[in-house]
């Protein structure tokens with residue numbers, strides 16, 4: 159009998175926030191209470207959809223050019239690479255992004271806090287990484303916004319990112335934060351990540367070298383998805399048990 | 400102790416996921432009108448028994464022959480010409496309902512030399528969830544379920560939560576995040 163030889167993706171459960179994070183109040187009714195069963199990585203897990211090339215338009219990565227005029231706010235470039243934890247780039251993979259406007263307001267029916275909507279800003283973008291895993295967005299810096307999780311709760315400025323990677327195992331939705339935000343210390347979502355090193359990996363870096371003179375500040379942020387083990391899962395076809 | 404592989408941590412999709420993700424709301428794994436295709440529909444329900452209106456369900460599966468259009472499949476990638484996508488995304492509606500239009504995938508060779516029963520891998524995300532949860536959809540009455548290596552590791556009392564039941568236009572599969580009928584979830 160032939161054994162399958164498949165890439166095996168490293169587990170990184172400890173990197174992610176626990177689904178049960180009481181300080182984030184809306185997690186209370188939405189986390190599984192029973193133990194998770196370990197799922198071996200079979201063919202369904204090591205494959206995944208190749209999305210994006212057909213659907214993504216040329217200007218979808220520029221959130222400042224989706225309307226008649228430019229949105230209000232600090233124009234920024236957000237660029238980086240999608241890598242796996244072995245340092246290999248993840249090419250041709252879809253990235254979706256959404257964010258609040260400069261005043262911290264989302265263009266969403268259920269966002270009703272009294273900051274103005276910007277008629278020239280939708281706050282939605284997408285792109286596909288290039289052959290070296292690189293991506294680039296042009297947008298405006300989102301504002302912080304209040305929410306009702308606890309008294310005087312404010313979300314630090316952030317951009318939501320959704321990534322597919324190469325395989326079902328690599329699917330990731332996260333948030334990118336900006337350096338030295340004074341709101342980190344009171345934000346239970348940011349602080350839900352247990353390891354301070356993990357929190358740092360959600361924060362982009364101001365990048366003067368890539369900043370475009372007289373046009374836009376640049377922030378660089380690499381996104382790291384799960385890598386594969388260097389050794390194959392099963393070796394010899396003839397070494398059956 | 401697990402070493403830190405240095406990956407980027409997960410964060411919640413938040414309450415406004417639909418602005419970023421609805422553009423790809425596409426429940427059609429296969430095109431409308433595909434012979435033998437059916438809906439799998441269900442509710443996403445929280446621990447108070449309340450449907451979740453701000454969630455998303457994504458599915459991924461093999462084709463009816465058990466093949467993928469993917470370079471890492473050691474049996475070779477099968478290029479698609481028939482509109483089969485393998486993937487679907489369904490944003491839950493105000494009533495917490497989601498649905499995907501698909502065909503039953505084939506069985507798959509398993510790592511241990513056995514056979515995986517036809518299944519869909521499922522990602523569920525929502526406001527209030529700091530990372531995704533993963534489950535699988537199997538099909539009621541499929542003889543191959545009994546020997547499925549993943550299903551057999553699940554506590555027998557919970558296996559039914561992974562099995563879609565026949566319904567008017569296909570199958571029914573409700574997802575319970577908590578409670579007496581909490582769905583069995585996998586660490587992937």
Ligand SMILES: [Fe+3]
Pocket residue numbers: 313316318413
């Ligand atoms: Fe947000």
